[in-house]
Amino acid sequence: MSLSFQKYQGLGNDFLLIDNRHQEELLLTPEQAQHWCDRHFGVGADGVIFLLAGTGESDYRMRMYNADGSVAEMCGNGIRCLAKFIFALEGRSAGEIVRYRIDTLAGLIVPEVQADGQVTVDMGKPQLLAQQIPTTLAAADQKVIDVPLMVGDRPWLVTCVSMGNPHCVTFVENVAAVDLATLGPQFEHHPVFPQRTNTEFVQVLGSDRLRMRVWERGAGMTLACGTGACATLVAAVLTNRLSPVGNQAQATVELPGGDLHIRWDLPSQHLYMTGPALAVFSGTLP
Numbered sequence: 001m002s003l004s005f006q007k008y009q010g011l012g013n014d015f016l017l018i019d020n021r022h023q024e025e026l027l028l029t030p031e032q033a034q035h036w037c038d039r040h041f042g043v044g045a046d047g048v049i050f051l052l053a054g055t056g057e058s059d060y061r062m063r064m065y066n067a068d069g070s071v072a073e074m075c076g077n078g079i080r081c082l083a084k085f086i087f088a089l090e091g092r093s094a095g096e097i098v099r100y101r102i103d104t105l106a107g108l109i110v111p112e113v114q115a116d117g118q119v120t121v122d123m124g125k126p127q128l129l130a131q132q133i134p135t136t137l138a139a140a141d142q143k144v145i146d147v148p149l150m151v152g153d154r155p156w157l158v159t160c161v162s163m164g165n166p167h168c169v170t171f172v173e174n175v176a177a178v179d180l181a182t183l184g185p186q187f188e189h190h191p192v193f194p195q196r197t198n199t200e201f202v203q204v205l206g207s208d209r210l211r212m213r214v215w216e217r218g219a220g221m222t223l224a225c226g227t228g229a230c231a232t233l234v235a236a237v238l239t240n241r242l243s244p245v246g247n248q249a250q251a252t253v254e255l256p257g258g259d260l261h262i263r264w265d266l267p268s269q270h271l272y273m274t275g276p277a278l279a280v281f282s283g284t285l286p
């Protein structure tokens with residue numbers, strides 16, 4: 001049975017989007033998703049995102065497989081792409097502003113397509129306790145902020161944040177000098193992360209500008225990570241590397257694929273991410 005898909009990208013973090021609204025069972029298995037994400041033997045993508053019918057509390061549901069077939073609870077760049085996918089499926093017109101309530105494995109996430117086609121997402125609240133990441137780097141009810149972790153031949157000061165998915169953030173003088181291909185897998189598979197982790201290497205460029213490279217759980221080196229950019233801002237504030245102005249903390253996060261704007265509303269604790277999401281091509285899996 002052939003299967004239609006749309007290829008979308010958010011700052012070069014790319015996904016196969018599949019309309020799965022007409023049945024509960026996902027239309028691809030994890031093994032099939034892994035095959036089609038392969039950049040030589042398949043279509044090529046960092047993951048597969050499925051659009052499912054909504055529930056009473058949501059307009060739609062999102063489920064996701066990483067490129068290795070593992071399940072991801074949430075995907076920031078991916079949910080921006082999903083919002084634009086829905087926007088097109090609904091036959092919306094350019095310039096319309098539309099908000100969607102999307103049920104995810106990380107809870108209800110609310111993207112809003114803006115008049116200029118960018119998407120602003122209410123990413124919810126960060127989770128900071130060790131048991132919520134999850135990690136064994138601290139006692140279950142403690143936070144992990146600038147804690148030393150031996151990876152490779154040296155200790156790294158790490159700060160852990162969950163955006164529904166696990167993130168390990170570490171600050172460096174020069175992100176370009178980080179041997180991501182070697183260090184990334186060592187962080188991802190470190191025994192202190194029982195569900196593995198996404199890892200962000202961050203350089204502070206100024207009072208509201210951060211440069212970040214990422215090694216993603218289940219996808220490796222990607223050009224951008226939306227949940228990772230949110231985790232990065234939170235870690236910068238928690239480690240006093242970035243100061244809020246009033247009750248808002250915000251930064252432009254420079255990624256290899258482009259810039260994301262992240263804002264952390266401290267009274268509500270909600271994080272807001274704004275960035276692009278564009279269709280690339282449509283196709284059919286045989």
Ligand SMILES: N[C@@H](CCC[C@H](N)C(=O)O)C(=O)O
Nearest residue numbers: 072075076077165225226227
């Ligand atoms: N690139 C995504 C994150 C996708 C899931 C991640 N690899 C995980 O396994 O948690 C984003 O933009 O957030």
